[in-house]
Amino acid sequence: MPQNADDSFYDRADAHIELSNEQLGQVQDLGKVSASMMFGTTRFNAWVSARNFKSGEEMAQAREAMLTYFCDQYRMMLEDNLDDHINNFATYMQGSAK
Structure with a gap:
């Protein structure tokens, strides 16, 4: 589980994913929805950091340290999720169109 995770960590993450899935119905472009979600995440993290x-x-003065922290966290979470999808590809992608 990532740093600063609590009992509601995955519920909040799932709510963001659900919103992105809803947006796919309007935009129907995975890349555009993904880019918007990533931008929103970076904008929110910049605001949280500024506080x-x-x-x-x-x-x-702390810019490089913040970049290192957020990039390391993103990479760790992305690696975990990529490995999860690789290991469960058939289950997760069942019925998904290319």
């Missing part, structure tokens, strides 16, 4: 600083200058 920990007193000034833009102070935040700028």
